[in-house]
Amino acid sequence: NVVKGSIAMGLSMLLLSVVLAVIASNRITGHLAVVSKAAKEIAEGDFGKVITIKTGDEFEDLANAFNFMTEKIRGNIRELNNLIEELKKRDIQKTQFLANISHELRTPLTASIGYVDYMEKEKMGSLNPDQKHSLEIIRRNLERLNKEIHSLLLVSKYTLEGIKLNPEKIDISELIENIIKNFTPEVTLKGLVIKKSFAQKTLTGDKDNIRTVVENLMGNSIKFSAPATVITIATDIENKENQKYFKFKISNYGATIPEDQLRKIFEPFYQVDATTSRKYGGIGLGLSIAQNIIEAHQGKIWAESKDGLTTFYFFIPQGG
Template sequence: MNLRLKFTSFVLVLLLIVIFFVSYTIYYTQKKFLTEQIQFNTDTSFKLLLNSCKEALKINKEAQIVEAMVSIYEPAIVYAYFVSENNDVFVSKNNAASVFISRANASSVYKSEKYESLTGENIYEYSSPIMSNDQYIGTFIVGFSQDYIDSRINEGISVIIKKIKRIAIISILLSILGANFVLALFIKPIRLLGKAAKKISEGDMSAKVDVKDSGEIGQLAKAFNGMITKIKETDNFKDEFISSVSHELRTPLSAIDGYCNLLIRAIGKNYSHEQQLKGLNIIKEATARLTKFINSVLDLSKMKTGIIDLKMVPVHIEEVIKETVNLFESLATAQDKHLVYKVQNNLLTVNGNIEKIKKVITNILENAFKFTRVGDTVTVNTMLSPSYGNEYIEVWIADTGIGISKEDVERVFEKFYQVKEGKYKKPKGTGLGLSIAYEIVKLHHGNIWAESEIGKGTVFKFVLPVLKL
């Protein structure tokens, strides 16, 4: 069953339930109202007839009694008569119906009662005593046809039923039209979503849903478009990951394979010690590169999933920085670059893991040397954080290197993200150094970011909370 049919059936069932209850209520109240109205009319007719009868009796003209009673036309009246105290009966209407006269008993109390006549007719009969100078002079009796009264009520009811039927048919038609119109509004964007989802499943990542609605459907479309963007990013990331991983695995593996073959062939031949040592060193370097890469990936995934348990101890950050920076001095000299370290001897301690904090500084310094030119300067500086306040220690590692563009500066912390040199050339490395630094700083409840200008240099800054003793 499609959505249109389901929705229309649902609306119809709802409408039928509402129509049923509303119709029943209208029918019931109208029937009650009509019955009361007709009852009131019958009572009034009897009172009018009774008054006419009394007037005629006052002037003592029996003929007028009959006349007065006949003059009041009421189709519901089956018979009307006056029974005097001497049991004389003056009949008006239905003279011939002697069956009714048989009920002509003088009664001294006011009565109204229903009965079935000998001819099978249902009669509603009123009888009232008439007094003159406190003397009972006779009884006035009128019989109304209950069947006639009922037929009047039924006539009124059938008019109401006809109206209810007409309204129900019009509302059903309108609701079917309305349900279809509303559905058309819903179905259009849902179809667009379905088409876009199909395109994506077929591998077309350019799919987008264009819905101008600002309500739930619009929000769904927005979320869907957001999801497509995320899928695209993940897809790109997957490509980058595969190319990065395969490059990082293939390059050292082929070096190992090549040099192993060479060394195997060299057995028994006259290869010099230097040549063999060179081959073994290359194999060693390639193995170290592979190990570093695999460790980086594992470290990162452990930190990302939170399964790493960092042993935190009070760390004097100045000392850790000093020790790490010292390791880069020989590299700076070898590359003809300057390394400046500004010591602030009064800094406090942080709660952290020494090896991991060293890793953050190492990864940033490695980049600083990788992306600077001969003669450039790398400066390491520590201070109480100007942006986060005295509760944080801030470390700056600034270089005067190639710099990073505005679009890339926030993305360098993403896994495997590397800024291409020129249009296609990837820099050396895996693109994991800064993501590892980012995860470590986050595990220490700190923050890390970069500020950069193309051609002028980059400053990497990170803050760590000061340990309160």
């Protein structure tokens, strides 16, 4: 009997411990589930989450620590948002400054170019060969400065105001021929040959802006060409899914643009060689301006470069 009694008591104690253990474990699982659900919601971006556990034990401490953490995160996010707003404001001020300064620089520059032009035409008396040569150098440098200031002005204007387009029918072959003619001195100096094929002769787009794009792409092709090589220019029309696209393509031989930089070169001021001792002039704005313009036309512009052959393409939709 004593043995039986002891066994019965032992069993009831065991049963009681199991029941207590199950209750405790359910309570723990319940609280943990609340915390883990809240953690998941926070991970998904709901930083306003507050958990309430009023047990007076470690669970309440855990909940408080959790709420303290989310409060801190909310504070940090507020600070970051304020910082972003401040940076945006400063970015606009900087662009505004760039626009103002480039505008201011253009006036005296235009006047100087005008005077050099006047003197070159010998309207202020005849010039000896040395004077002519010097004036020619002054003019070339002023024109280069003028071009870079014009790019700064364009980029800042487009950033601040966007691009307003005046689409019209453009004789693109004539426009390209005209641009090529203006580059004759550089082309001759480098001994380059330009091959053209105009399978498509017209394009609907904003003439001044399309001219800027072609000028920038052609300027790059000439600048980055190895001496005595060939530049190819081609236009075409492509039909894709009931939509016509005008296609422009320009290739040159020279340095290969590394694969990982083929997109970056379209960012403002990005240059593959950005050292101050670099070989080529320019400030890295031409392609960024070209991209702004092509995208304003709902088109696409990109580059490919392999084994020294670099090609730039752009597409512009031309309606159905």
